[in-house]
Amino acid sequence: MKKIHMMFQTxxxxxGERAMDDAWAFDFPPTGRFVxxxxxxxxxxxxxxxxxxxxxxRRYVGPCEDPEIVKRVEDFSRVKTDYRIRRRLxxxxxxxxxxxxxxxxxxxxxxxxxxxxxFRLGAVIVGTAAFQTYSTVLGIRLPFRSTMTGDADIAxxxxxxxxxxxxxxxFLELLHSVDPSFREIAQPAGSVVTAxxxxxxxxxxxxxxxxxxxxxLGSPSPTPAIGGDSAMRxxxxxxxxxxxxxxxxxxxxxxxxxxxxxxxxxxxxxxAASRRLPLGDGxxxxxxxxxxxxxxxxxxxxxxxxxxxxxxYVDAWRRGPAWQEGIRKGAALMSDTGRTALTAALKNGGRxxxxxxxxxx
Numbered sequence: 001m002k003k004i005h006m007m008f009q010t011x012x013x014x015x016g017e018r019a020m021d022d023a024w025a026f027d028f029p030p031t032g033r034f035v036x037x038x039x040x041x042x043x044x045x046x047x048x049x050x051x052x053x054x055x056x057x058r059r060y061v062g063p064c065e066d067p068e069i070v071k072r073v074e075d076f077s078r079v080k081t082d083y084r085i086r087r088r089l090x091x092x093x094x095x096x097x098x099x100x101x102x103x104x105x106x107x108x109x110x111x112x113x114x115x116x117x118x119f120r121l122g123a124v125i126v127g128t129a130a131f132q133t134y135s136t137v138l139g140i141r142l143p144f145r146s147t148m149t150g151d152a153d154i155a156x157x158x159x160x161x162x163x164x165x166x167x168x169x170x171f172l173e174l175l176h177s178v179d180p181s182f183r184e185i186a187q188p189a190g191s192v193v194t195a196x197x198x199x200x201x202x203x204x205x206x207x208x209x210x211x212x213x214x215x216x217l218g219s220p221s222p223t224p225a226i227g228g229d230s231a232m233r234x235x236x237x238x239x240x241x242x243x244x245x246x247x248x249x250x251x252x253x254x255x256x257x258x259x260x261x262x263x264x265x266x267x268x269x270x271x272a273a274s275r276r277l278p279l280g281d282g283x284x285x286x287x288x289x290x291x292x293x294x295x296x297x298x299x300x301x302x303x304x305x306x307x308x309x310x311x312x313y314v315d316a317w318r319r320g321p322a323w324q325e326g327i328r329k330g331a332a333l334m335s336d337t338g339r340t341a342l343t344a345a346l347k348n349g350g351r352x353x354x355x356x357x358x359x360x361x
Contacts, residue, residue, distance in 0.1 A: 001298055002141040008097030011089050012136045016248035018086055019256040029115060030083035030253070034073045036064055045069055086253035094250050098141040100132045105202050106152050107251025108178045113154070116174055119258050124244045126207065126237075127153040130259040131292050133247045137262060138299040146291050151203040155241050156231065172196060175204060192230040206231035209238040239316060240268045263308040266296035267316050270330030271323065286333060293330070294338030301345040309342070310349025313357050324360075331360035 004012075028034070032049030035058075043064035048056045062069045094101035102110065106129055113119070124130075128149035135142045175182035181199035195205035208231035240260050249255040260268070273289040300309050316323050331339065339361060346357040 001295075001302060002098065003302075004098055004135070004139040004141060008093055008099065009139050011093055011097070012099070012248065015086050015089050015093070015254040016136070016246075016256065018082060019248050019254040020246065028072070028076060030076075030080045033080075034061065034076060045073065083253050090250055090252065090254050098135075099250050100135045100142050100147050102129070102132060102249050102251040103149070104251075105179065105198070105200070106149065107249060107255070109152055109175065109204060110249055110257060111252055111255045112174050112178050114255050114257065116169065118154070119256065121156070122258070123154050123156045124241045124258045124260060125152070125249075126155045126240060126260060126265075127151065128288075128292075129153065130265065133249055133257065133259050134262050134265075134296065134299070136250065137245065137247050137259075138296075138303055140295075140299045140302075142295065143291075146288065146295060150201060151205065153205050153207055155207040155209075155237055157209050157238065157241055171206075194230050194232045207234050207237055208232065209241070210235055236268055236271060239319070240264055261308070261312065262296050263300055263305070263312040264315075266293040266300075266309065267312045267327070269293040270334075271316065271326035272330070273333055274326040274329030290330065290333045290338070294334055294341065297338065297345055298341040301341055301348070306345040306349030307352040308349070309345040310353050310355060310357055313346060313349075314353070314355050317358060324358075328360045 028047055029049065032047055035046050035048050037044050037046050045061040045064055046058050047061050048058050050056060061072075064070070090101075093099045101107075110125065110129070113123070125133075128147060129152045132142070132147045132149075134140075172182065172184060175196055175198075179198045179202075182196045182204070183198075184193040185195045185197055185203075194207075195203055197203045210233040242261075242264065244258045244260055245262075246256060246258055249257050259265075269289040270293050273286040273293075276286050276289075297309060300306065313327075316327060331342065334342065343359060343361070346359060350357045
């Protein structure tokens with residue numbers, strides 16, 4: 001497994017820290033500019049920003065003589081310079097450092113989500129869009145085929161969405177700011193919408209944890225914090241989104257995001273693979289899921305994070321026979337190399353956490 005050079009890992013840390021700072025200052029993002037406008041004998045500041053449709057949107061800021069606004073405009077010059085530097089750093093990291101760049105549409109959507117405050121409200125990117133970021137988290141070069149995706153899955157714990165008492169604007173409006181061709185996916189009459197798709201077939205779907213009975217699995221649930229939209233209840237989601245980590249998506253100047261803990265992601269993928277039909281698209285997704293799990297187990301072990309794997313594995317195993325069967329079936333699909341990596345990680349990690357994980361083989 002190829003490691004990312006330490007120089008590039010240091011650059012990632014810089015980009016991540018600065019991108020997180022930006023997440024708290026998106027009233028005036030560095031993609032726009034302050035413009036003084038003279039009206040009669042007075043000067044006023046306005047803020048021009050691209051609207052995503054080839055035009056500029058303009059909003060009023062305040063009078064030019066306001067000292068607080070003057071300070072904000074002066075600080076903005078520094079922020080914008082920093083933004084340009086970060087864009088060059090991200091370009092270098094993806095071009096020369098071997099890190100994975102998000103596809104343009106995926107990155108643009110995630111960036112728009114970050115600007116809107118989605119990750120501030122506890123939402124987590126899941127699926128392959130999240131897997132792409134593990135290159136930065138673990139300092140490894142990810143195989144290209146394992147990072148390809150045509151969708152973006154966003155999850156939020158039901159309790160957080162219900163209790164946060166804050167909300168985004170309608171999500172379809174946010175998607176339209178990136179691509180006006182996005183439309184809600186048709187549902188049976190009377191059903192609520194949980195996903196949208198654009199003319200190129202790129203799909204954005206909301207997922208959430210299931211706090212009801214198993215009869216509710218696969219049905220939509222209100223998620224008040226996500227623009228009033230609904231999300232699909234999935235049985236494994238509470239395990240996946242528990243204790244997410246913050247990292248940076250390689251897009252633009254870097255986007256600060258939340259993703260699942262990589263050890264939980266790997267264990268989750270084994271179980272997910274066991275529940276798909278071994279035919280057609282299901283077989284392709286199975287292969288991709290298992291390969292992603294193998295990559296993470298191997299990388300975590302090399303980074304001396306076997307305890308993370310053991311902890312996540314034991315947590316899943318203790319959830320009962322159905323979870324144990326899923327782990328066994330998913331592990332049976334692994335290559336010999338993957339099984340060896342998982343076995344070694346569970347033995348080494350088990351000693352570190354004071355557990356003796358039951359091997360799935």
